[in-house]
Amino acid sequence: MAISTTDLTAVASNTTADPTRPPSRRHFRFIANPKAAIGLTVIAIYLIFAAIGPWVAPYDPNARSNDLVAAPSAHHWFGTTHLGQDIFSQVLVGTRSVVYVGFVAGIVATVLSIAIGVTAGYLGGVVEDTLSVIANVFLVIPALLLIIIITTTVESAGDGTVALIIGCTSWAWGARVLRAQTLSLRHRDYVEAARATGERTWRVVTFEILPNLTAVIASNFVGTVLFAVMSEITLAFIGISGQSNWNWGTILFWAQSQQALDQGAWWWFVPAGLAIAVLGTALSLVNFGIDEFVNPRLRDSGGHKIRTRRGTAWMRVGFTPVVRDDDLTGPRRGRGGAAPAPIAEGASTVSFGTRGGDR
């Protein structure tokens, strides 16, 4: 069939002549997602402190002073311990160990879970059975106990060792999830089509299947990082890892062993606890951001609001908003014409399903 060249050129000229579409807009879309932006910012701050913490810390975290269990002050922002050590410096210095262990363990576990989970899911057969058995064995091993045993056995277990051990023991759950997801993707039409066009297995896996797993992998990674952070802090908190190596768990260990709560020394444990909570929140926010970025449908569903003169119309599934042109332009009753006029009583008779009314 002859496709006339006129229509092709017409379309081409039309797309190039469209001035309303700046081409650079889409580049930073991930950052444009507020959740991802906030999460990444917070994580960046942690990373910065992980890098420069020991240099910018005002005191040596081990240095004793005469201010024993002193409340936060200008000299000691987060107060001091029973030995007069500066808690602010301890938190700063401890950041490096926590971030390092968290991310190294997360990366190790994620790589292992992708390799094992996707391979098992895609290849099937004996390979799958074997890998599944291994994953199942790792699943039932109580990870923390294993970590305790190994860290106490291994001489001079530094952060790197702890990270590796946590990474190597916490991949199994991710592998299981990825295997299940791969199993369901393996027979999708587009994967079959890719195979039918003669793509090699590695290409099918990396180009057809892995992109669809991104959200799962990302959430796995975030979950593992959190788990690793928690494990490391737990190890330090129960006094397994060396006390000379500062991390937030060490602070909590001393706070607990010196009965900080009974002494009313809240500044001893609150900063470290908050640091953990904020890091966890930031990681989760990044995870949500990745979810919305990877899954276009999630990106568009809900949350999109359109401000009109009659109120806010929400884009949501099942009730398409109706936005007429005269809702957007025309005289506004608000002062200066900037703010949208308040919704008149009974405006719900128009088709703005106001959110939360009945869902």
Added chain:
Amino acid sequence: MGPVVSEQPVLEIKNLNVDYGFGPDAVRAVNDVTLTLHRGEVLGLAGESGSGKSTLAYGLTRLLPPPGIVRGGEVIYHPSEGEAYDVLSLSDNELRAFRWAQTSIVFQGAMNSLNPVHKVSSQMMDALKAHDPKMSGRARLDRARELLGLVGIAADRLDSYPHQLSGGMRQRVMIAMALALEPQVVIMDEPTTALDVVMQRQILAQLVELRQRLDFSVLFITPDLSLLVEFSDRIAIMYGGRIVEEAPAGTLYREALHPYSDGLLHSFPALRGARRELTGIPGSPPDLRAMPGGCSFHPRCPKAFEPCATEVPVLGQPVAASGGNTEARSVACWLHEVRPGR
């Protein structure tokens, strides 16, 4: 063909605009569509994929998922008794009550609309329960049995799971469910595309027969124009989000005025009548983000001439068609002089 179609409207779509997205990125998928569905009528809506047929159907029922937005127009629904009202101004609760009871939809790929883990009976009874919670379980079961009977499925299939039914049977179940609350309007969005030709015909014959008995109107969406010619009363052709031609089925088949309709008619073998050469339409549907100026069909149109590239033709009644009745038809093409408005 069919029962006498009254001139009484049941659904009037007036100047409906539907966008995907909002703001500078918005894409107009349905552009100023005016269409009337009369009581007891089968109105066919044809066009290539991407012409806005389904968007129109989902837009007028406000079922379009984000980022779809209705950007103006009216959808006036005339209930069998009581005042007519604008579907686009209903509140959420009113809209929920309106759906299925007044207007039901048989979805594209309706075969997969049945939940595989529930029995046919419980799925049919769910719809009844949602709209009439007071109805007793016994009555609901009876109604479900009756509905299956309507579409020619034995009542003992009530306890089947969807996978135990054939594709055609599942399709019939969907149609039965669409008729459960005796709606006045049934919108069918390519309901038979997943079926083989034999099954298509059977189901359509059944639909026409049911329409005569139950007196509902059908908005039938399909790219298969020959199917529409066969059993619909009127046909509207969409291209690039606009209605380009509307005419009684027979008239359109005999004499399509718009070159696009003509091209569509020559893209399918007719089910009946003399053999014709299949020509198809060159090119591909327009990119909605970069619509050609003027008539959106002009880059592909074999008969394009001077005004086509610059001015949008108005939909209206043709002044002089070379033959036949021009009363009930309208076209938007510069080849045909029209009286604007209908």
